[in-house]
Amino acid sequence: MKKTVAHDASASIKGIIYQFYLAIEWCFKLKPNQSLLFEKDGDIAIPDEANIEVKHFIDPLTDSHKNLWNTLANWLDPAFDHSNYSQLILITTQKIGSNSKLADWQSKSLEKRLKIITDILTTKDSLNAKQKKVEPFLNSQKLVDIIEKFEIYDCSDVIEDKYFSLIHQIGKGVPESNRTRLMNALVGWLISPEVAVGDNWEVTEKAFATEFDLLESQFKQHTRIFPPKPLPEDFTVTSATDSLYLQKIRDIEYYDEIELAHSSYCEVLTVVSEEFEQGTRQKYFDNYQSEVISAFERKHKKTTKKVDDVIVDSQIFYDDVLESESPEFETYNRRPDRWFRDGVLHVNMDDESLDLKWKLK
Template sequence: MNKIINDASASMKGTIYQFYVALERCFLLESGQKLWIEKFGDVTVSGEIQIETKHYKGYLNDLHRNFWNTLANWMDKSFNHIPYKELVLYTTQDINKKSKLYNWNKSSAEEKLCIIKEIINTFQKNDLEITKSNEERQKILLHGDDFLLNILKKVYISYNSPDIIKIEKKIIEVHAKFISESKKIDFIHGLIGFIINSCRYDNNWEITFDKFEEKVRSLANHFSKNIIKIPEIKSYIPKDVEYCEDKLFIKKITEIKYEDVKAEAFRDYSCLKNFIYIEFKNCEIEMEEFKIYYNNLKRIFISKHRGCALDLSNDVIKDSQRFFNKITESEPERLSNFGIVPIEIRNGIFHDLLDIEKNNLKWKLKDE
C-alpha cells in the first residue's frame, strides 16, 4: 500500500512540476506566440522550443530511461522537429562527472551521436547486460546518421534544474515584486489554476501570449499593494513646451513623416522627465521597480515592431504611422503600487527608449 501511495505522489509531483515549468515559460512568451501542454510533448512554445519535464531524484546516468525514452520520442517518425530551435530534457536530476552524458551540451551533433553509440555498444559487449531496454535503445540507430544528426543538434539537457519550490521562488522574486507579501503565493496559485483550466476552454490546452498577459494583469491588480494615486498629469506637464528637432526621438518621427504628433510626443517625453524627477525625489517609487517597467516596455516595443514589420503594405510610411498609433494608443500597464500609469508618462518612456541611440529602435518598420 505504501508503495502505491508513494508512486501516486511521485506521479502527481511530476504533473505539478510540468505546470510550473509551463508557467515559467509563459512569462517568456513574446507577442503572437503560443504555449501548448500535452499537444506535442510536455511543454511546447510555438516556433521556439519543445520541453520534456522530469521531476526525479538521483542522477541521470548513461542508461536512465528519462534520457532514452525522451530521445526515442523525438526520433519517432510522427514527431516533427523542424518547427523547433531546441529540444530540451528539463530534469531535476544531476549528471555525474563520470557519465558519458556530462559534456553533452558542449558537444556537437556528431559528438552527441558518438556518445549514444558508445553507450549502446558498451552494454552490447557484455551478454549479461543485453536487455530489452538496450534493444529499444539500439532501435534509435536504425533511423540513420543523417536523421539522427538533425535531431541531436537541437537536443539540450537542462539537468539539475530547479524543482517546484525553486521555480515558485524565482517567479515570485521576478514577477510578484509588487504583490502584497501575504498574497504572493495566491498570485502564483492563481496563475497555475489558469494554466490548468486552459484545457477546459481549448482542447489543445493552448495558452496565448495575449491571454496570459491579460490574466497576469488581472491577478496583479487583484492582489496588488495599496495603490498610491498618481497626481493629475498636469502637474508633470512643463509650461510653454516647444519640441526640439535635434532630439533623436523627434528625428525618428520625422523619418515616418508624422509631423502632427511631434508636439504631443515632446510633451509626453517632458512629462516623463518631470515624473522621474518628482517621484524619485519623493522616494515614492524605487529605481529597480521603474527599471523593470521600463525594460518591459522596451521588450513590448521590439516584439510589436517585429510583428507589424511582417505585415507591410506597399506604403511603409503609412504602415509606420499606424504602428506609432498602435503603440501610443494602447492601454498602459501598472507600475508598482501606483496603479495604471498615465498614458502620457508611458508614451514618454517609449520616446525616451527611441532617444537612446544604442537601443537601435525606430518607428519606421522597414528601411527603404
C-alpha cells in the same frame, strides 16, 4: 506503523505539478503571437521555437537512464515533426552522473554528441526498450538533426525550490504577503477549463499577459487605472444607423441623443475587445454588466408605475439613468466614468433577446 498503498501516485503528481511550474516560467518568455501548448508533441511545446520534456527525478541522469532515452525515442517517433522546433530541450531536476558521457553536453560539438549516443548504444551488452527504439536511427539524418537541436538542462530546481523561486520572480510587483496568493491564482488559471478546452491546452502570449496583469493588479493595493475613452479614429467596432439600440432612442423621440449614444456604443465595444475579452477580466466585466442591467431594470420598473406623458417621461427617465452614478468595477481604484456604463446599456439595448427599452409603456 506506516501504512502503505498498492500504488503511490505522489511522484507522478509531483511531476505534473512541476510541469505547470515550468510552463509558467516559459510563458514569461513568449513573444507576441506565440503560444505554449501542453502535451502536444511533448510536455511543453512552443511552435517554431522549443519542444520541452520536463522530468522531476532524484536519481542521477546516467547514460542508460530512461529519461534520456524516452525523450530521444519520442522525438524520433514518426508522428513527431522535429522541423517545427529550433530547440529540443530536456529539463530535469537530476544531476548528470559523475561517470556519464553526457557531462558538458551543451559545450560538445555535434560530432562528439553523435559519438556519445553511438558509443552508448553499441557498447552495451543489452539495450532497454527505449534504447532499442533509438538504435535503428543510428547513422540517420533524422538523428543528426535531432541531436544538433538537443539541449540538456540538469540540476533544475526541485518542485519546492521552483515554487518559491517563481513566487520571488513573479511577485516583485505585489506586497510580500500577497505573493503566494498571486502564484496560486496563476497556477489555478493555468489549469482552468478556459485554458484546457477539449484536446487543446493552449496558452497564448496575449492571454497570459492579460491574466497576469490582472492578477498582479488584483493583489496590489488596488491602484489599477480604468482604460481611457478611445478616440473615434481608434474604434474597432461601429454600428449601423438602423441598429436596434438607436431605434429604441427614436421610439422616445430623443433624436438629439443618437450621436452620443452611437459614440458610447462604439467606445465600450472597442474597450471590451481590447481589455475584457478573456480570462478573469471578462468575468469582472460580466459582473459589472449584470449590475448595470439590474440597476436599469429596477429603475425602469419603478418609473413605469407613474407615467403621465409617455414620450416626455421616457426622455426624463433616459436622462436620469445616464446621469446616475456608474457601478464599481472590481480591481480598479475608482468606478468607471459614465460613458462606459452608458455604452454598456446601449450594447445591451441592441440585444434582441433582452427586453430592455427606454420607453416606459
